[in-house]
Amino acid sequence: MREIAIKIGGEAGFGIKVSGLILARTLFKMGFGVFGYSEYPSLIRGGHNTYQINVSQGKITSATRKIDILIALNQETVELHKDELTKGSVIIHDSLKIDNGIKNINIPLMELAKKTGSALARNMVALGAVLYLLDAKATQLNDGLALKFGPKGKKVVEMNKKAVKLGYEVAKKKGDRLADSEWQPAIEESSNHLMTANEATAYGMINAGCKLYAAYPMTPATSIMHVLASKQREHNFVVHQTEDEIAAIGAAIGAATTGVRAATGTSGGGFCLMTESLGMAAITETPLVVINSQRTAPATGLPTWTEQGDLKFMVNASHGEFPRFVIAPGDAEEAFYMIQDGFNLAEKFQVPVIFLMDKMISESDFSMYGVDNKKVAIKREGFLDDNEVERLADYKRYALSKTGISKRAVPGQKGGVHIINSDDHDEYGFSIEESRMRTKMMDKRFKKLKLMEADIKEPVLYGPRNAKLTLVGWGSVKGSVLDAIQDKDVNFLHLTYIWPFPEKRVKAILGKAKRIMLVENNKTGQLGEIIRQETSIEIKNKFLKYDGRPFFREEVVREINRIIKK
Amino acid sequence: MITANQKFNTEVSPTWCPGCGNYGIWQALKTALFELNLDPHQVYISYDIGCFGNGTNFTKTYAFHSLHGRALPPAVGAKIANKDLVVLALIGDGGAYGEGVQHLIHSARYNIDITYLVANNQRFSLTTGQASPTTDKNIKTPTTPFGETKQPVNPLMMSLASGTSFLARGFAGDQKHLSNIIKQAIGHKGFSHVDILQPCVSFNKENTFEWYRSVVYKLEEHEYDPGEYNRAVEKSQEFEVDKKMPIGVIYKEKRETYTDQMPQLKKEALCKQKINNTNIF
Numbered sequence: 144m145r146e147i148a149i150k151i152g153g154e155a156g157f158g159i160k161v162s163g164l165i166l167a168r169t170l171f172k173m174g175f176g177v178f179g180y181s182e183y184p185s186l187i188r189g190g191h192n193t194y195q196i197n198v199s200q201g202k203i204t205s206a207t208r209k210i211d212i213l214i215a216l217n218q219e220t221v222e223l224h225k226d227e228l229t230k231g232s233v234i235i236h237d238s239l240k241i242d243n244g245i246k247n248i249n250i251p252l253m254e255l256a257k258k259t260g261s262a263l264a265r266n267m268v269a270l271g272a273v274l275y276l277l278d279a280k281a282t283q284l285n286d287g288l289a290l291k292f293g294p295k296g297k298k299v300v301e302m303n304k305k306a307v308k309l310g311y312e313v314a315k316k317k318g319d320r321l322a323d324s325e326w327q328p329a330i331e332e333s334s335n336h337l338m339t340a341n342e343a344t345a346y347g348m349i350n351a352g353c354k355l356y357a358a359y360p361m362t363p364a365t366s367i368m369h370v371l372a373s374k375q376r377e378h379n380f381v382v383h384q385t386e387d388e389i390a391a392i393g394a395a396i397g398a399a400t401t402g403v404r405a406a407t408g409t410s411g412g413g414f415c416l417m418t419e420s421l422g423m424a425a426i427t428e429t430p431l432v433v434i435n436s437q438r439t440a441p442a443t444g445l446p447t448w449t450e451q452g453d454l455k456f457m458v459n460a461s462h463g464e465f466p467r468f469v470i471a472p473g474d475a476e477e478a479f480y481m482i483q484d485g486f487n488l489a490e491k492f493q494v495p496v497i498f499l500m501d502k503m504i505s506e507s508d509f510s511m512y513g514v515d516n517k518k519v520a521i522k523r524e525g526f527l528d529d530n531e532v533e534r535l536a537d538y539k540r541y542a543l544s545k546t547g548i549s550k551r552a553v554p555g556q557k558g559g560v561h562i563i564n565s566d567d568h569d570e571y572g573f574s575i576e577e578s579r580m581r582t583k584m585m586d587k588r589f590k591k592l593k594l595m596e597a598d599i600k601e602p603v604l605y606g607p608r609n610a611k612l613t614l615v616g617w618g619s620v621k622g623s624v625l626d627a628i629q630d631k632d633v634n635f636l637h638l639t640y641i642w643p644f645p646e647k648r649v650k651a652i653l654g655k656a657k658r659i660m661l662v663e664n665n666k667t668g669q670l671g672e673i674i675r676q677e678t679s680i681e682i683k684n685k686f687l688k689y690d691g692r693p694f695f696r697e698e699v700v701r702e703i704n705r706i707i708k709k
Numbered sequence: 710m711i712t713a714n715q716k717f718n719t720e721v722s723p724t725w726c727p728g729c730g731n732y733g734i735w736q737a738l739k740t741a742l743f744e745l746n747l748d749p750h751q752v753y754i755s756y757d758i759g760c761f762g763n764g765t766n767f768t769k770t771y772a773f774h775s776l777h778g779r780a781l782p783p784a785v786g787a788k789i790a791n792k793d794l795v796v797l798a799l800i801g802d803g804g805a806y807g808e809g810v811q812h813l814i815h816s817a818r819y820n821i822d823i824t825y826l827v828a829n830n831q832r833f834s835l836t837t838g839q840a841s842p843t844t845d846k847n848i849k850t851p852t853t854p855f856g857e858t859k860q861p862v863n864p865l866m867m868s869l870a871s872g873t874s875f876l877a878r879g880f881a882g883d884q885k886h887l888s889n890i891i892k893q894a895i896g897h898k899g900f901s902h903v904d905i906l907q908p909c910v911s912f913n914k915e916n917t918f919e920w921y922r923s924v925v926y927k928l929e930e931h932e933y934d935p936g937e938y939n940r941a942v943e944k945s946q947e948f949e950v951d952k953k954m955p956i957g958v959i960y961k962e963k964r965e966t967y968t969d970q971m972p973q974l975k976k977e978a979l980c981k982q983k984i985n986n987t988n989i990f
Contacts, residue, residue: 334990336990346989346990349987349989350986350987350989351984352984352985354790354979354980354982354984355786355789355790355979357786375973376972376973378987378989379973379979379982380973380979381789381971381973381974381979383785383786383789385782385815386811386812386814386815387811389779389782389809390781390782390785390811390812390815391782392782393775393776393779393781393782393783393785393786394782394783394785394786394789395786396782396783396786397755397773397782397783397784397785397786397787397788397790398786398787398789398790398979399786399790400773400783400786400787401753401786401787401790401791401794401979401980402790402791402980403790403791403979403980404984405786405790419776420776420779420782423775423776427773514990516986516987516988516989516990517986519986520986521984521985521986523984553980554750554753554771554787554791554794555750555751555771555791555793555794555980556750557748557750558750559750559771560749560750560769560770560771561771561772562765562766562772562773562774563771563772563773563774564765564772564774565758565774565775565776566765566774572772573719573721573766574763574765574766574774
C-alpha cells in the first residue's frame with residue numbers, strides 16, 4: 144500500500160484548514176483513504192497553523208510524523224517542519240530560504256494568486272501544484288471549490304479554479320511527479336463520508352432524536368454545537384446556548400424530566416463546573432447524555448491540543464456514589480453509533496451517560512465507510528402513557544422495583560404528579576432523612592449496575608489472537624495503533640465502554656497475553672490503574688504521551704519494536 | 710367546593726418556623742394557581758435549596774428540587790421542552806442574588822416564559838442566619854460578627870438592567886396583594902420576576918413584619934404606570950433615596966418570548982414530537 148503525507152502550514156488566517164479540507168475531501172471522493180489532522184494555537188490571527196492529510200491507496204486511520212509534501216506559506220513552516228521531511232520529500236513555497244539538499248519547488252504563489260484577482264487564492268495555487276505531484280488532474284478540485292466557495296458567488300469559484308490551474312501548470316514545468324503509475328485509488332465502497340468525530344456525534348444525536356442540546360462554547364467540543372445549531376430547524380430540535388456550563392447541564396436535565404432526550408457537551412473545564420449537577424441527574428434518575436471532549440489540562444492547559452487526562456475523573460466525577468456509563472469512541476464512526484446507543488442506555492437505565500472524546504478525534508477528519516442510519520434503533524423505554532398514568536391510584540416515581548428501574552410519568556400527565564428530587568427521597572419523591580429509606584434508595588439505584596454491565600459493548604481485540612505482544616488502550620489511540628500493528632505479530636485490545644468496567648473480557652484477554660503494553664495519551668496511565676483496580680492485572684510496559692500531541696503512527700511502531708526486542 | 714389548599718397541599722406539613730414569612734408566600738401562590746384555574750399536573754415548579762426550597766414537599770404540582778442557586782436552569786430546560794407547562798422557579802435571596810445570580814440575568818435576557826419568585830429575607834436562614842447578598846450594611850450575623858461591610862445588591866435594579874419584561878415586589882405580610890401579583894406574573898408572557906419581602910422570625914431581628922409594614926406602600930394606590938422604564942428605575946431605588954418600599958407591579962413590557970422565536974416548537978411541544986431514525990447521512 145502506498146501512502147503520501149501532505150502538510151500545509153502558515154499563520155492563522157491564511158485559510159490553512161479550508162484549503163486542507165478541500166484537498167482532503169477531493170482525494171477522498173476519488174477513492175483514496177484519507178486521514179486529516181490539524182494543529183493550531185488558541186488565537187484567531189497569527190500563530191502557526193497546520194493541516195496534514197495522510198492519503199493512501201487503501202484505508203488509513205492515523206497521521207504520520209513523516210511528510211512527503213510540505214506547503215510552506217511562511218518561513219516559520221519550513222523551520223518548524225523540516226525535521227519531518229525525508230529524502231524524497233518536497234517543499235512547495237514562494238521564494239523562502241530552503242536548506243541545500245532539500246527538494247523544493249519555488250512557485251510565485253502570491254504573484255499568481257494576484258493574477259486571479261485575490262491574494263487569498265495563493266493556497267489554491269499551491270493545491271494546484273500538489274495535484275500535479277499526485278498525478279491528478281487540475282479539474283479534480285472543481286467540485287470541492289464549488290461546494291466551499293459557491294455560496295460566495297460564481298466569480299469567487301472561477302477565481303479559485305483559475306488559481307489551481309496556474310499552480311498546476313507551474314509545477315508541471317518545474318517538478319517531478321511524486322506519484323508513479325501504480326498510484327491509483329483502491330477503495331470502491333459507496334456511502335462514504337469524511338468527517339470529524341464531533342460532526343459524527345452531532346449527526347448521531349440528531350438520528351437518536353435528541354431534542355435539546357444545551358451548551359456553552361468550549362474548544363474542542365464546540366463544533367458539535369455548530370453542526371447542531373445549523374440543523375435544528377430542519378430536524379426539529381433546539382440548541383440552547385446558555386450563560387455557563389452549570390446552566391447548560393441544568394437545562395438539559397430539566398428538559399429530560401419532561402420526557403425528551405437531552406444532552407449537554409463541553410471540554411474538561413466546563414465539565415468540572417457541571418459535576419454537582421451530574422450527581423443531580425443521578426439522584427433524580429433523569430436520563431442524560433454529557434459529552435466531554437478532552438483537551439490538555441489541568442485548568443486552561445493547552446486549549447487547542449489533545450490529551451486523555453480525564454478518564455478517572457469521569458469514572459468518579461461528582462460527590463457521592465452512583466452508577467453511570469462512560470463511553471469513549473475511538474473514531475468518527477464509533478462516535479456516530481455509540482452516541483445513539485448512549486441515548487438508549489440513558490433512557491433505559493435513567494442514569495447519566497458520559498461520552499468521552501478528545502481533541503484528536505473531535506477535530507480530525509476520518510474516512511467513514513458504509514454508514515447506516517438504521518443500525519442503532521431508537522428504543523424508548525420506561526414511560527407510562529397518559530391512560531396508564533391516569534388510571535394509577537398511587538403513582539410512585541421512585542418505586543422500589545426489582546431491577547432498580549421505575550416507570551416514569553412526565554410533567555403534564557394527569558395523575559402522575561410527583562417530585563423530581565435532588566434531596567434523597569421516598570418512593571413518591573418526598574424528601575427523607577430517615578436511615579432505612581436512604582439505604583433502600585441507594586440500593587435501588589445501584590441495583591441497575593448489574594443490568595448495565597450486561598448492556599455494554601465489550602472491548603474489541605484487533606489483530607492476531609495469540610500475538611507476541613498485546614497493546615491496550617482506549618478511545619482516540621485506536622487509529623494510530625491500528626495502523627501501527629498492521630502486518631505485525633501484535634494485537635490491540637481497545638476499550639470504548641469503560642464504565643461499568645468490562646472486567647471479564649479484559650481479564651480473559653490480558654490474563655492470556657504474552658506481553659502487554661499500555662498506550663495512553665496521559666501522564667499516569669489511568670486506564671492501567673483502572674485495570675489493576677478491577678482485575679488485579681498490573682501492566683508494567685506503559686507507553687504514555689502527554690505533550691498535547693496525539694500518538695503519531697511511527698512512534699507506536701518504534702515502541703512496539705523496542706518492547707518486542709527487549 | 711374544593712379549596713386552594715385541598716387542591717395544592719400535599720400530605721406533608723410545612724417545616725417552617727411558626728410565624729415565618731414563607732407561609733404567607735405559600736398561601737398566596739396556591740391561591741394564585743387556584744384562581745387561575747390551574748391543575749397540579751399542568752404546573753412545573755423548580756425549587757432552590759433553602760427554607761423556601763423546602764416548599765417542594767408541601768405543594769402539590771410537578772416539582773423539581775434543584776441545587777442551591779440553580780432553580781432556573783432546569784425550569785428553562787423544562788419550558789423549552791414542554792412549552793405547554795406553566796413553569797415557575799422558586800428561590801431565596803441567597804440563591805437568586807448570590808450563588809445563581811447569572812441565571813436571573815440571562816433568563817431575563819432570553820425572556821423565557823417563566824415566573825421567578827424570590828423569597829427575600831436578607832439572610833441565609835436554613836444555615837442559621839448568615840449574611841446574604843441583600844443583608845444591609847453593618848448588620849451582625851454569624852459570618853459578620855463585626856457588622857456587614859459590603860453594600861447590599863438591589864435586586865430590582867439588577868433585574869431591570871438585565872431585561873426583565875415583568876418586575877414586581879410583593880410582601881409576605883399581605884397575602885391578597887401578593888397573590889394578585891403572582892397571578893399577573895404567571896399570566897405575563899415572558900420572564901416575570903417577583904422579589905418578595907419575607908420576614909425571617911428566627912434570624913432577622915431588623916426586617917420584621919412590623920418594620921416592613923412601616924415602610925411599604927402599594928403602587929396601585931398611587932398613580933403609577935408600570936409601562937415606563939425610567940419610572941420603574943426610580944421606583945426600584947426609592948428605598949435607598951427616601952426609605953419607602955413600593956410594592957406591586959413595577960415594570961411590564963410586551964416582548965417576544967424565547968420559545969416564541971423557535972419555529973421548531975410552533976406545531977407541537979418538543980416532548981410531544983415522535984422521534985425516529987432520520988436520513989441524516
